[in-house]
Amino acid sequence: MNKDSKNLSNSASKEDNDDIDLMALLFAILRGWKTIVFFAVLGLVIGILYSRYVNPTFKSDALIQIEQNSQGISALGSDISSLVGSEASKAQTEAELIRSRMILEPVVNLLHLRIRLSDPNIGKLDRIKSNSTDTQINKPESVSLKTEDGKVEVSHFNVSQQYLNRQFTLTRSGTGFVLSNGFDDFKGQIGKMHQFRGTDGQIQIKVNDLPADGYSVNITKQSLQNATNAINSTLDVKERGQQTGIIELSMTGPNQEQVTSLLRQIVISYVNQNQSRGSEETTKTIKFMETQIPTLKKKLEDSEKEFNKFREKSGTIDIGQEAGILLTENSQIDAQLNELKLKKADLTTYYTADHPLVIQINEQLALLSDRKREIDNTIAGLPEVQREFLQLSEDTAINREIYLTLLKNYEQLKIVKAGQIGFARIIDLPISTFNTIAPKKLQIWVLATLLGAMLGTILALIKSLLRNVVKDPERIEAKTGVPVVATIPRSPLLTRLRRNKKAPNRLLAYVDNNSLSYEAIKSLRTNLMFGMPVQGRAGQRAKVILITGESPGVGKSFISSNLTEVFAQLDKKVLIIDADMRLGELHRMFSMSQDNGLADYLSQDTSHLSKVITTQDANSLASFIHPTGIDNIDFMPRGQHPRNPASLLANGSFDYLMTEINLHYDYIIIDSPPILAASDAMILAQHADKVLMVTRYDDSIEGQLVYAVNQMNKANIKVDGIILNDVQQGIMSKYSYHYSYAYGNNN
Incomplete structure (x- = not known):
């Protein structure tokens, strides 16, 4: 047999062995069909029990449009918009802002979301039998939860720091209610505000209703961090598409009305914060101008008074053409210097001295100051009377220009503030659809069956490998x-x-x-x-x-x-x-x-x-x-x-x-x-x-x-x-x- 025929024979033998191994693997799976069917049925049973154990989940959606730039100031002209500046807002940044405590805390306080009620009498078998259980409802008036023996309703529950995130038990008694934490029992009347002094601090509570006697309910006061984390775990905020400026908010939960109400309040809280933030820039600028206008007005009046006294004393002076040019240029430089100083004062309220805009203004101020010193040196060579005339005339013109410019901008900003709005606009508020999005029972059953079959297949293969029969x-x-x-x-x-x-x-x-x-x-x-x-x-x-x-x-x-x-x-x-x-x-x-x-x-x-x-x-x-x-x-x-x-x-x-x-x-x-x-x-x-x-x-x-x-x-x-x-x-x-x-x- 030659070498080529040997190689061909070896290759055919190897391919045959591979086929046999694959067939052996297939037959090992087929021989373990009982194990596979058992685990598939077991997976299906677990899937059915799980789909009945978990509560149905509902979803609400809302849409918000984010404008790229704040409008209002820029509409009044390039001068005032360059003076105040504008801030671009990106949808991704705003999406993260919506999840912050600044937005969520007002919602938590309004709906009493830090109060958590639960029914300890509902076991796992009860959840499977009923297919769904009642959950608490949060409203501005109170927090309520339905139970088998009646409803529990609490409108006020505040505790000291040591009692946060610790579970209490509420039970109706013959004369009212009993609040217990395992160490202390506090007794009160239903419908009345009570303040108790416990081992670890103060407790304030007002219970409006409780189930029948002997039926206990758990109540907990969560920390603000835990409450906001709970909201964020069910809240999804993202930009729809790319660079669309449309933010889509969605929230899921076991109660459709609760989810819709909570998402609506989050949208309203964000829009209110956005409007307040949109007018903050204009408000700060107006306050700054209000502090500068009286000072500039007094400075203008003083310069005019000094200039008039000089003219009465010395009479009218015929200033030469060169002096007039110098005076005009000097006046323009002073106006520019004052305008730049005003911009610098405004910028420093937002930025540090290392910001590129502040550095650029400083460079411009340095150039204008150098030119002004050159003109001052030239004017110093004029006769003393002419120099004094030029100086007083220049001060009066500059002060008048600065005062009138600032007064004009001040009036414009007042108009802007009166009609200014935020850059977030509500497109769709959340509505209740009452369509469950989970559990998707058919998918759970199919997936559980497949997982069970996969587990059975793996076990059959492992058994076949370990037990080489x-x-x-x-x-x-x-x-x-x-x-x-x-x-x-x-x-x-x-x-x-x-x-x-x-x-x-x-x-x-x-x-x-x-x-x-x-x-x-x-x-x-x-x-x-x-x-x-x-x-x-x-x-x-x-x-x-x-x-x-x-x-x-x-x-x-x-x-x-x-x-x-x-x-x-x-x-x-x-x-x-x-x-x-x-x-x-x-x-x-x-x-x-x-x-x-x-x-x-x-x-x-x-x-x-x-x-x-x-x-x-x-x-x-x-x-x-x-x-x-x-x-x-x-x-x-x-x-x-x-x-x-x-x-x-x-x-x-x-x-x-x-x-x-x-x-x-x-x-x-x-x-x-x-x-x-x-x-x-x-x-x-x-x-x-x-x-x-x-x-x-x-x-x-x-x-x-x-x-x-x-x-x-x-x-x-x-x-x-x-x-x-x-x-x-x-x-x-x-x-x-x-x-x-x-x-x-x-x-």
Whole structure:
């Protein structure tokens, strides 16, 4: 074979192994269908119980539009808008603001959301039976909760810091109510405000109504943080789309009216805060102007008074063209300096000295101040009278310009404030739809069933991986080095009969002689006939076959008894010995007693073993071997349970037994104890021509079978073949082809 053909063969072999592994995985899942169905049904039951346990959930929605810029100031002109400035508002920022305590605290206080009422008398089974439970209703007037025995209503409940988040119990009494925290009991009248002094502080409460006497209700005063956290856990605020400026608010809860009312108050609280925040900028600017106008007016009046006095004293002065230009430029610079100072004063109310806008104004002030010093130096060269005229005239003009500008802006801002609104607009207020959004029962049921089925599948696979059972004959041969001489299919008819524990065990020849199982036993007989020597051990007549297994329950007795029956059909004298003196059940197959058997024979006095076997000894042996009523078949039962079965087999008595019975039978079949349970099989194997090991399909552990074969090999005992018993045919067993071509007489 060349190299290419070898590679092709290896590749095909690997692909075939992969297919077998995938098929084995599929069949492992199919074989565990009972586990999968059980967990699927269990998951469905849990899903149904859960869908009834949780309360229905309702939802309310609202929409708010956020304008990008604050309007009003900019509408009055670029001058005033540049003076006051504007603040852009993004929807994402406002969405986070809505969830803040600044917005939620007024809502918490208005609806008394820090008061929590609960009914401790409702258990888990009650919730499942009722499918829904009542929840508290918060209104500006009070907090109420319906119970089986009436309604509880509390309009006021304040506690000191130490009592926050601690549970109290309210119970109606004959004269009013009792408020208890486990340590103190406070008694009061229903409908009246009460103030109690407890161990940890003050308690103020007003109870308007309570259920019948003896029915207790839990009440708790939450901290503000816990109350707002509870709101945020059910509140969803997000921008609809990208850069749309539309904020969508949604809230869920177990009561539709409660959810709608709470979300409505949150929207109103946010809009009120937004309007207050929108006019705050204008208000601050007006207050600043109101403090500056009287000062500027007084400064203008003083400069005009000084200028008039100078003119009266010196008369009119003809100032030259150069002086006029300098005066004009100086006046403009002063106006600019004062305007920049005014802007700087306004900016510093919002920003620090390190802000880029403040730094920019400082740079402009420095440039204008330098130019002003140059002009002042030039004017200093003019005659003294001209310099004084220029100075007084300049001061008067500048003060007048600043005063008139500020007065104009002040009047404009007053108009703006009168009509200013916030940049948030309500589009949709929440409404009650009374449509439940959860639990979605059908989805829960389907999902729970699928999860249960998945769990069952995983467990079936884990079971298949951890419990590597005997299935594949080729794999058994590869692992043990022992050929599989027969695969015995399961007999459905015999299996049904065995379900009745009181019914006696039966041979296949009398129950299901047309089955594949019976034909497989015959095939095993043929295999043994041609695989065994013409004569038995040491030239003796009988051929001895030892049937054992790696563990109990593999079907040794079934194989031994039926193999005996098919050998007897050949007109051969057959003896079957139940050598499992501990738990042997072979006598049940022949409907006989276990008494007077192998254990009884081996327990006799062994003094005669040193003598030649006499006719009398042979006659005494006949009392331990019994006819079965079936032609050519004799049976030696296990006898009474001895204390030391292995010692009895090794003391020499069994050797004399085998020597004598070899003369009278063609085949001797010995049913021995399991190898892993006792060492008897290793002793019995010394007398056998063939040692066969029975293992049960899809039940015996592969590792135990390999270990049992190894134990026999260590004792220098060759296991001649393995019988794969109880093989089940069907699509869930990929190895059923090993017997699917067997057939019987179906006439």
